[in-house]
Amino acid sequence: MSVTLKSLRKAYGAAEVIKGVDLEITPGEFCVFVGPSGCGKSTLLRMIAGLEEITGGDLVIGGKRMNEVDAAHRGIAMVFQSYALYPHMTVRENMGFALKFAGDNPGTIAKKVDAAAATLGLTKLMDRKPKDLSGGQRQRVAIGRAIVRNPKVFLFDEPLSNLDAELRVHMRIEIARLHQELKTTIIYVTHDQVEAMTLADKIVVLRDGRVEQVGAPLTLYDDPDNIFVAGFIGSPKMNFLKARVQNGQLALVDLPGQTLPLTQSLPEGSEVTVGLRPDIFKRGGTAHLDLTIEIVEQLGAETYAYARAGADIDGQPLTIAVTEGRDLRPGQALKVTFDPARALLFGKDGQRLR
Amino acid sequence: MHTGLTRRENLTGWAFTAPALVLLGLFMIYPILWSLYMSFMTGKGMNFKFGGFANIYRLTQDPIFLHALGNTLTFLAIQVPIMIILALVFAVALNNPRLRGRAVLRTAIFLPCVTSLVVYSVLFKSMFADDGVVNDALLFLHIISEPIPWMNDPFWAKVLIILAITWRWTGYNMVFYLAALQNIDPSIYEQARIDGVPARARFFKITIPMLRHVILFTTVLSTIGTLQLFDEVNTITASQGQGGRPADATLTLSLYIYNLTFRFMPSFGYAATISWVIVILVGLLSWAQFRLAREK
Ligand SMILES: Nc1ncnc2c1ncn2[C@@H]1O[C@H](COP(=O)(O)OP(=O)(O)O)[C@@H](O)[C@H]1O
Ligand SMILES: [Mg+2]
Numbered sequence: 116m117s118v119t120l121k122s123l124r125k126a127y128g129a130a131e132v133i134k135g136v137d138l139e140i141t142p143g144e145f146c147v148f149v150g151p152s153g154c155g156k157s158t159l160l161r162m163i164a165g166l167e168e169i170t171g172g173d174l175v176i177g178g179k180r181m182n183e184v185d186a187a188h189r190g191i192a193m194v195f196q197s198y199a200l201y202p203h204m205t206v207r208e209n210m211g212f213a214l215k216f217a218g219d220n221p222g223t224i225a226k227k228v229d230a231a232a233a234t235l236g237l238t239k240l241m242d243r244k245p246k247d248l249s250g251g252q253r254q255r256v257a258i259g260r261a262i263v264r265n266p267k268v269f270l271f272d273e274p275l276s277n278l279d280a281e282l283r284v285h286m287r288i289e290i291a292r293l294h295q296e297l298k299t300t301i302i303y304v305t306h307d308q309v310e311a312m313t314l315a316d317k318i319v320v321l322r323d324g325r326v327e328q329v330g331a332p333l334t335l336y337d338d339p340d341n342i343f344v345a346g347f348i349g350s351p352k353m354n355f356l357k358a359r360v361q362n363g364q365l366a367l368v369d370l371p372g373q374t375l376p377l378t379q380s381l382p383e384g385s386e387v388t389v390g391l392r393p394d395i396f397k398r399g400g401t402a403h404l405d406l407t408i409e410i411v412e413q414l415g416a417e418t419y420a421y422a423r424a425g426a427d428i429d430g431q432p433l434t435i436a437v438t439e440g441r442d443l444r445p446g447q448a449l450k451v452t453f454d455p456a457r458a459l460l461f462g463k464d465g466q467r468l469r
Numbered sequence: 470m471h472t473g474l475t476r477r478e479n480l481t482g483w484a485f486t487a488p489a490l491v492l493l494g495l496f497m498i499y500p501i502l503w504s505l506y507m508s509f510m511t512g513k514g515m516n517f518k519f520g521g522f523a524n525i526y527r528l529t530q531d532p533i534f535l536h537a538l539g540n541t542l543t544f545l546a547i548q549v550p551i552m553i554i555l556a557l558v559f560a561v562a563l564n565n566p567r568l569r570g571r572a573v574l575r576t577a578i579f580l581p582c583v584t585s586l587v588v589y590s591v592l593f594k595s596m597f598a599d600d601g602v603v604n605d606a607l608l609f610l611h612i613i614s615e616p617i618p619w620m621n622d623p624f625w626a627k628v629l630i631i632l633a634i635t636w637r638w639t640g641y642n643m644v645f646y647l648a649a650l651q652n653i654d655p656s657i658y659e660q661a662r663i664d665g666v667p668a669r670a671r672f673f674k675i676t677i678p679m680l681r682h683v684i685l686f687t688t689v690l691s692t693i694g695t696l697q698l699f700d701e702v703n704t705i706t707a708s709q710g711q712g713g714r715p716a717d718a719t720l721t722l723s724l725y726i727y728n729l730t731f732r733f734m735p736s737f738g739y740a741a742t743i744s745w746v747i748v749i750l751v752g753l754l755s756w757a758q759f760r761l762a763r764e765k
Binding site: 199 | 537654656657659662663664665666667674675678679681731
C-alpha cells in the first residue's frame with residue numbers, strides 16, 4: 116500500500132511540531148524517518164498510526180484519505196519502543212488478542228499465530244509471559260503481534276533502541292529479512308543513521324518538523340542537499356572546513372596557507388564550507404592537505420586519524436579514515452591526497468552549491 | 470553464628486534495637502499473648518478463673534454474638550465489593566488526561582478518609598436525620614413520598630452505615646489504583662487502540678488484570694477494616710452513648726467487644742475470645758482472597 120502525506124501539520128496549542136510534510140511512499144517500500152531527538156519523527160509516525168490528531172493537511176493510505184479514520188481501521192500495525200506487550204498475557208495471547216476483536220474464530224487465530232511464531236522462531240516460547248522473556252524475544256513477540264494482523268503498513272518507532280549493541284545488529288538483519296519476505300510497506304523511525312542507512316529503501320531526514328531531504332541511502336550519502344544532511348548521514352561524520360574563493364582557488368580559513376583546487380565556477384571572494392568525507396582520503400588524487408596527526412584510533416580493518424593543520428593551531432581536527440594506516444602515530448606529519456571532485460561545497464545558507 | 474560480627478558488635482546492635490524491642494514486646498506482643506490467655510478465662514470483672522472451652526461454647530449459644538457476627542458479615546459482603554468497584558471506576562475516570570479539574574476531583578474524593586471522625590459523624594447524623602438535608606432533597610425531587618427513617622429502621626440503618634464507610638474509604642482505595650494506573654506504560658493502551666479493543670474489553674481484559682495485585686491488596690485491607698468496624702456504629706447510629714442502634718441492627722463484633730468490656734459488667738475473658746474470632750476471620754478471608762487471586 117502506498118502512503119502519501121500532503122503538507123501534513125501538527126500543532127500542540129501554539130507550538131507547531133510538524134510544519135508541513137510532503138512525502139510519497141510507494142507500495143512495499145522500506146521508508147526510514149531519521150533525525151535528531153525531538154525533531155518530530157515519533158509525532159509524524161503517530162499521526163500516520165492514528166494516535167495523534169492531524170492539525171492540517173492530508174494523510175492518504177492506499178488511495179484513501181485517513182485523517183479521521185480510527186487507528187484500528189487504517190490497516191496499520193505498530194511496534195513500540197517499549198514493545199507495549201500486555202504483561203498479563205502469554206506470548207500466544209498477546210499475538211492473538213487483536214484478532215479476537217477483528218472477528219476471527221479461534222481456529223483461524225491459532226493458525227495465524229502459529230504461522231507468525233514459526234517465522235520469528237517463537238514457537239517454544241508461546242506459553243511464557245513477557246516478564247520471562249529477554250529483550251530480543253520481547254521485540255520478536257511485538258513484531259509477531261504486528262505480523263499476525265496482516266497489516267498493509269508496518270510502523271516501527273525506534274524498535275531497537277532498548278537492545279544492547281550486539282542484539283541490535285542481529286535484530287536489524289532480521290527486520291531486513293522480514294521485509295524481503297513480507298514485501299509490506301514499512302515506515303521505520305530511528306535517530307540512528309546507521310540503522311537508517313542499512314535498512315532503508317528511502318530515507319527521510321527530518322529536522323525541527325520539516326523534511327530536509329528524501330532519497331535512497333547512497334544518494335543522501337553522496338549527494339546531500341545541505342550541510343545538515345551531509346553532517347547527519349555517514350559515520351564517522353563529514354569534515355567541514357571554512358574557505359574563501361581566492362585567485363580561482365579555495366583558500367582554507369581553518370588551515371592557513373593551504374588551498375584546494377576549485378572544481379566549479381564561483382565568484383571571487385565567496386565564502387563557502389567545504390565538506391570532505393573521512394573516507395575520500397583512501398584513494399589518491401590531485402588535491403592534498405598537509406596535516407599533523409593528533410590521535411589515532413585503530414579499529415583493525417580501518418584506522419581513524421584525527422589531524423590538524425599544525426600541532427599548535429586551534430580548530431576542529433579533521434577525521435581521516437584509511438585502510439592502510441597501521442603505522443600511523445600521533446605527532447606524525449601526514450599528507451593526504453584526494454580527488455577534488457569529491458569535495459562538496461555549501462553556501463553561507465548551508466545549501467549545497469552545485 | 471558466622472556473621473563475621475564480633476561479640477562486641479553484636480551486643481552494640483542489640484543495645485540499639487533494645488528500646489524498640491522492649492516497647493514492641495510490652496505493648497504488642499505481651500497484650501496479644503495475654504488476650505489469648507484471657508480468652509480461656511471465665512468470670513466477671515477482675516475475678517476470673519480458667520474455663521477451658523467454656524467461652525467458645527458460650528459463643529455458639531449467644532444470640533447477641535451471632536447477631537453481631539451476622540451484621541458484620543453483611544456489612545463485609547455488601548460494602549467491600551461496592552467500594553472496590555466504585556474506587557476502580559473513579560480511578561480509571563480520574564486517570565483520563567482529557568478530564569478537566571482532575572487534581573481537584575482527586576483531592577475531593579480522597580479527603581473523607583483524613584477528615585476528623587467527630588466532624589464526620591456529627592455531619593452524617595444531621596444530614597440523615599428524619600428532617601435532615603438528605604430526606605429533604607429526596608422529598609423535593611419526589612424520589613420518596615415520606616422521610617426515610619435512616620436512624621430508626623433496622624434496614625435503613627445498615628444502608629446508612631454502608632453509605633458512611635463507603636464515603637469515607639473509597640478515596641483511600643482509589644489512590645492505590647491511581648498510583649498503579651500511572652505506572653502502566655501508556656503505549657499499552659495505544660497498542661489496544663490500534664488492535665481495535667473496545668472500551669469494555671480494555672477495562673476488563675487489560676486494566677483489571679494489570680491491577681490485580683493492587684485489587685487484592687486493597688480487598689484484604691478493606692476486609693480487615695470492615696471486620697473491625699466500630700467508629701461509625703458507635704457514633705452515627707448511636708444515641709445516649711449506646712451504639713449499634715436501632716435494636717442492635719448495626720451491632721458489630723467490635724462494638725460487642727466494647728460493650729462486653731466497658732458497658733456491661735466486664736467480661737474480659739469472653740471479650741478476648743470474640744476478638745480472637747475476628748483474628749481468625751481475618752486470617753481465613755485473607756487466605757481465601759490470596760488463593761483466588763493467585764495466577765492460574
Ligand atoms: N503532547 C505533546 N505536547 C506538546 N509538545 C509535544 C507533545 N508531544 C511531543 N511534543 C514535542 O514535539 C516535538 C517532537 O517530539 P517527537 O515526535 O517525540 O520527537 P522525536 O523525533 O524524538 O521522536 C518535541 O519537541 C516534543 O517536545
Ligand atoms: Mg521518538
